[in-house]
Amino acid sequence: MISNTKIVGSYIYGAGALNQLPDILEKRGSAESTRVILVDHYFMGRSVISDLSLAKNTLVFYIDTTDEPSTDRIDELHREITDKTETVSIVAGIGGGSTLDIAKAISNLITNGGKAEDYQGWDLVKKPGVYKIGIPTISGTGAETSRTCVMMNKSRNLKLGMNSEYTVFDFLVLDPELSRTVPIEQYFYTGMDTYIHCIESLNGNHRNAFADIYSNKALDLCREVFNSEDIQSNENREKLMIASYLGGCAIGNSFVGVVHPFSAGLSMVFGLHHCISNCIVMNVMDEFYPDETSEFRKFISVNNISLPEGICRDISEENYEKLYESTIVHEKPLINALGDNFRKILTSEKVREVFSRM
Ligand code: NAD
Ligand code: ZN
Numbered sequence: 001m002i003s004n005t006k007i008v009g010s011y012i013y014g015a016g017a018l019n020q021l022p023d024i025l026e027k028r029g030s031a032e033s034t035r036v037i038l039v040d041h042y043f044m045g046r047s048v049i050s051d052l053s054l055a056k057n058t059l060v061f062y063i064d065t066t067d068e069p070s071t072d073r074i075d076e077l078h079r080e081i082t083d084k085t086e087t088v089s090i091v092a093g094i095g096g097g098s099t100l101d102i103a104k105a106i107s108n109l110i111t112n113g114g115k116a117e118d119y120q121g122w123d124l125v126k127k128p129g130v131y132k133i134g135i136p137t138i139s140g141t142g143a144e145t146s147r148t149c150v151m152m153n154k155s156r157n158l159k160l161g162m163n164s165e166y167t168v169f170d171f172l173v174l175d176p177e178l179s180r181t182v183p184i185e186q187y188f189y190t191g192m193d194t195y196i197h198c199i200e201s202l203n204g205n206h207r208n209a210f211a212d213i214y215s216n217k218a219l220d221l222c223r224e225v226f227n228s229e230d231i232q233s234n235e236n237r238e239k240l241m242i243a244s245y246l247g248g249c250a251i252g253n254s255f256v257g258v259v260h261p262f263s264a265g266l267s268m269v270f271g272l273h274h275c276i277s278n279c280i281v282m283n284v285m286d287e288f289y290p291d292e293t294s295e296f297r298k299f300i301s302v303n304n305i306s307l308p309e310g311i312c313r314d315i316s317e318e319n320y321e322k323l324y325e326s327t328i329v330h331e332k333p334l335i336n337a338l339g340d341n342f343r344k345i346l347t348s349e350k351v352r353e354v355f356s357r358m
Pocket of ligand 2: 141
């Protein structure tokens with residue numbers, strides 16, 4: 001059974017859609033309140049943002065996405081915002097999965113108070129956040145439609161989101177022009193997140209008609225994009241933006257599988273970003289997803305994408321232990337992929353063997 005799925009309230013879609021942001025902010029927030037816009041640091045000083053005529057009651061914060069979001073960083077930003085204003089009615093995020101996730105978390109913290117880590121888990125957020133607007137500038141994570149916002153908690157060696165119906169965006173601005181400037185390798189790694197979400201969902205025990213329809217359509221679009229000559233053409237950027245949206249909906253109705261837990265291990269131990277970690281893991285998934293692993297290697301090869309190799313070659317015993325712990329902790333996806341007895345399949349030796357091939 002699918003329980004309590006929530007989908008994004010409204011969206012606008014099309015090249016140039018971002019130009020409508022000032023009007024949207026005007027309509028959705030009261031005149032006396034403050035609108036907070038969080039923007040990926042890539043756009044600092046660029047016309048995409050500076051050309052928008054934003055009202056005076058708009059505060060813009062640039063987000064350094066060199067490292068993925070952490071609970072500490074989000075708490076710090078929350079303090080910075082509440083020191084400046086107590087009347088926030090809208091939080092908008094303009095960027096990739098990192099910025100979108102920070103926007104969702106900040107919106108929830110503004111109304112719920114406390115610290116980001118208080119809400120890491122399932123259904124811990126008590127009330128709706130302030131109005132959330134998501135504006136993706138790179139496609140693939142599905143953060144624009146999902147009900148979570150992923151955060152690293154370094155002290156607890158944990159990568160986990162605020163998984164809640166209140167984490168879903170209220171409004172999306174889907175403007176494929178925004179992903180024009182993404183470097184090709186990043187475009188590939190992030191785009192593959194959609195592919196991986198969907199193959200994991202389709203191979204899981206929680207399959208259902210809703211998730212399958214979203215996954216299959218998103219996979220069709222991914223295959224069209226990643227088998228074509230110019231994966232970043234106007235048409236392909238449009239297709240990938242829709243695929244990402246649908247992939248997020250697929251995961252909202254099901255679960256990921258084996259790739260994401262291993263990928264979370266790489267992120268925790270080596271600080272590698274989600275999407276490149278996923279690709280490193282997908283490349284060695286022959287025994288879990290044989291057909292999809294071959295298809296993935298074909299995408300890598302035809303698009304001349306390079307992947308780091310040998311990252312686990314000389315690692316210490318202590319780090320192997322950490323890799324194992326931060327992989328096996330992801331019970332829901334592992335049960336989805338391998339059943340209740342997943343620990344019998346993914347023994348410590350097995351997990352080590354899989355990592356050793358990366
Ligand atoms: P990102 O937000 O981490 O950004 C990656 C890089 O791309 C950054 O250097 C950024 O500056 C750059 N960039 C973004 N847009 C650009 C543009 N238009 N032009 C040039 N450069 C641009 O990228 P991501 O891969 O979308 O997000 C990864 C994050 O998403 C991780 O933190 C991951 O945990 C999270 N995630 C969340 C969900 C969810 O459901 N909430 C799902 C999967 C992943
Ligand atoms: Zn993912």
